[in-house]
Amino acid sequence: MSLIDVVAQSVGFMGPVFSVSILLPLLIGVNAAGRGAGAAAPLAVLLATVGMLALGWIVSAYARRVKAAGSLYNYVTLGLGRRAGAAAGLMYYAGVLLLGAAIGPLIGGYLHDTLQAEFAIEPLPVWGWQLLLLAGLIAAVYVGVEFSVRSQLVLALVSVGVLLVFFVYLIFKVGDGNSVRAFNPHTSQDGWAGIMFAVLYGVLLFTGFEAAANLAEEAKDPHRHIPKAVMFSVLAAAVFFLLGTYAQVAGFHFDLDAMTKAAGAPLNTLAGGGPGGYGSTTWGRLVELVIFLDMAAVYIGVSVSATRGVLTMARDGWLPRSLASLSSRRGTPSGGTVLVGAVYLAVIAMSGLFPKLLALPGAPSYLAVYSWFSTFGVFCLAAIYLMMAIGAPRGLRGQTSGPVVWVCSVVGVLLTAGALFGSVYKVPAPTVYATYFALGWFVVAVVIAVVVGRRQDQR
Numbered sequence: 071m072s073l074i075d076v077v078a079q080s081v082g083f084m085g086p087v088f089s090v091s092i093l094l095p096l097l098i099g100v101n102a103a104g105r106g107a108g109a110a111a112p113l114a115v116l117l118a119t120v121g122m123l124a125l126g127w128i129v130s131a132y133a134r135r136v137k138a139a140g141s142l143y144n145y146v147t148l149g150l151g152r153r154a155g156a157a158a159g160l161m162y163y164a165g166v167l168l169l170g171a172a173i174g175p176l177i178g179g180y181l182h183d184t185l186q187a188e189f190a191i192e193p194l195p196v197w198g199w200q201l202l203l204l205a206g207l208i209a210a211v212y213v214g215v216e217f218s219v220r221s222q223l224v225l226a227l228v229s230v231g232v233l234l235v236f237f238v239y240l241i242f243k244v245g246d247g248n249s250v251r252a253f254n255p256h257t258s259q260d261g262w263a264g265i266m267f268a269v270l271y272g273v274l275l276f277t278g279f280e281a282a283a284n285l286a287e288e289a290k291d292p293h294r295h296i297p298k299a300v301m302f303s304v305l306a307a308a309v310f311f312l313l314g315t316y317a318q319v320a321g322f323h324f325d326l327d328a329m330t331k332a333a334g335a336p337l338n339t340l341a342g343g344g345p346g347g348y349g350s351t352t353w354g355r356l357v358e359l360v361i362f363l364d365m366a367a368v369y370i371g372v373s374v375s376a377t378r379g380v381l382t383m384a385r386d387g388w389l390p391r392s393l394a395s396l397s398s399r400r401g402t403p404s405g406g407t408v409l410v411g412a413v414y415l416a417v418i419a420m421s422g423l424f425p426k427l428l429a430l431p432g433a434p435s436y437l438a439v440y441s442w443f444s445t446f447g448v449f450c451l452a453a454i455y456l457m458m459a460i461g462a463p464r465g466l467r468g469q470t471s472g473p474v475v476w477v478c479s480v481v482g483v484l485l486t487a488g489a490l491f492g493s494v495y496k497v498p499a500p501t502v503y504a505t506y507f508a509l510g511w512f513v514v515a516v517v518i519a520v521v522v523g524r525r526q527d528q529r
Contacts, residue, residue, distance in 0.1 A: 073295045074223065076282040080303035082222030082371030083278030087229040087364035090314035091357075095333035096271040097315065098326060099264065107268035109324040110257040112316040114265050118272025119308040121485030122279060124478040125455055126304040128462045129280045130297035131470050137292045141283035142454050143382065149461015153519040156388045158457050160515035163379035165450025165508070167410065170372035171417040172443030177365045178203055178418075179436030184358050196436060197422045203369070204418065208411050211373050212402055225367035229360035230310060236341060236349070236357065237317035243348050244320045251324060252316050259326060270492030273485060275311050277451055279304050281375045321348060337361075373414075377406030388522055417443065428500050438500075445504035449493050453512065456486040 097114055099106025107114040132145040142162055147155025178200030185191050194202065210221055241248060251257045258264040282299035321340045322328040332339040332346065339346055342354035349357075381403040384393035393405035417439065420427065425435035428442045459482030466475050494505050 073298060075220065076295055076299040077302055078220065078223035078226065079371055079374065080279055080282040080299055081226050081307070082367040083281035083375060084276060084303065084307055085364050085368035086307050086310045087233055087360055088368055089275045090311055091337045091361050093271055093275055094315065094318050094329070094336050097268045098329050099259070100330055100333040105260050105264050105267045107265045108258045108260070108326045109319050110252060110255060110265055111268060111319055112252040112312055113255065114268035115272045115275065115311050115315050116253065117265070118269045118275065119312070121481055122273065122276040122304050124481035125459065125485070126279060126300050127474070127478045128458060128482060129283060130300050131466050133283050133296035133300060134293050135469055141280055142458055143379065145465060146454065146457045146461055149465030150457060153523045154457070156519035156523065157512065157515040158454050159379070159383050160388060160518060161450045161512050162454040163376060163383060164511055165447040166372060166376045166379060167413055168443045169447025170369065170376055170410065171414045172440045172447060173365065173369045173372065174200055174204055174414045174418050175421040175436035176440035177362070177369060179434055180365065181362060184362070188355055188358070197418065200418045204411070204414055207369055207373055208407060210370055211377060211407050211410065212397065222367040222370050225363045229364040229367070232356060232360045233314065234310070236353070237313050240317045240321045240340060240348055247323055248320055249324065252319055257324070266488070267492065270489045273452065273489040274448055276304065276307060277448055278371065279307065281371060322346070373410050376410050377403040380406035380409055387526060388518070441501055442504045445493065445501055446508050449490065449505050449508040452486050452489045452493070456483060456490065459483045459486060
């Protein structure tokens with residue numbers, strides 16, 4: 071695969087349009103803790119970018135050395151040892167798997183509710199859309215990685231392109247109302263404390279930036295293309311996130327009350343033709359469409375990463391060997407694809423059959439399921455970023471500049487440790503149980519790594 075293909079994998083996993091459309095309320099302070107950056111949300115994103123560039127540099131440095139589909143699992147192994155790497159891999163790919171499973175109920179529910187609200191039609195029930203989209207996903211993953219990543223590329227380019235035009239238009243319409251106060255810490259109602267808390271949510275915007283490394287074995291020139299893809303993805307996403315966050319904050323005239331009132335769908339409010347909108351019914355529907363397209367790209371990107379990770383972990387003996395099987399016709403990870411399909415189907419079934427199990431007040435069941443499982447997934451990914459940053463000075467010793475490694479390691483540790491803290495601080499039930507479940511899974515992963523590691527040593 072070419073450089074563009076592996077870039078598409080990282081961008082598809084991050085889902086920039088999806089992220090920028092749902093995370094603004096969390097950044098400004100509409101969250102469980104009631105703290106945030108307010109109108110200084112763009113400053114929080116800028117600070118998060120600095121931290122993610124440090125982590126991106128570490129991933130890029132490892133990618134110049136390692137050619138394997140396990141990405142962060144292999145990197146933690148180099149830095150902290152084989153058993154720690156195995157535990158990290160089990161946690162990382164469980165997080166990726168359940169993050170993908172969380173998107174299935176959400177994207178089906180989003181499509182159903184949007185069609186019903188905009189056109190008063192209901193061709194399929196929510197579960198029907200969820201199953202149809204899952205079938206399409208499995209087909210795309212099975213056909214081959216080139217088809218998958220190029221599908222992501224097309225979906226991402228269309229959705230990002232439309233929103234870039236809208237963001238520029240929005241800033242132009244604001245005119246003299248534009249201001250650098252978005253980057254002034256005094257603009258935040260909670261000062262620096264609120265801004266630093268918002269940085270934790272800023273990290274979530276970039277989750278999955280390293281996904282290109284999962285395709286190292288299938289890239290034409292992995293030692294050159296993967297590092298470039300990772301850093302380009304972080305930089306390109308940072309520009310988009312900064313522009314998108316600023317345009318939305320400016321569109322609400324830096325008014326925290328106005329942003330809070332539109333917290334359910336701030337981007338849709340700005341794009342629509344109603345009160346506070348700058349567009350029209352057509353623009354509003356176009357934005358709804360591109361959000362759906364980007365969600366589809368995320369669905370594919372996360373699933374591709376999950377199948378490659380399961381393949382590597384099984385091949386190395388940390389998961390059942392049957393999961394390392396490949397399709398005889400396509401050469402794609404058949405064992406991993408079956409596991410992805412089974413887990414995704416189970417989560418869809420749980421969402422439909424047990425709607426009250428993870429219920430959130432006033433939220434449809436598919437949104438509550440997404441909130442819980444995505445919290446689990448993001449916590450797992452942040453934990454592995456932390457382990458990778460801790461092990462970087464050892465794992466990259468003699469491979470690159472020592473002082474730079476230490477600086478990136480310290481910045482990465484501080485950023486990810488803060489993100490992990492933010493995932494439990496004042497988070498209400500049942501969402502906080504996802505974090506506890508992730509911690510419990512990590513304990514199980516450590517036990518598996520120790521037991522299986524001893525068996526391997528005895529052979």
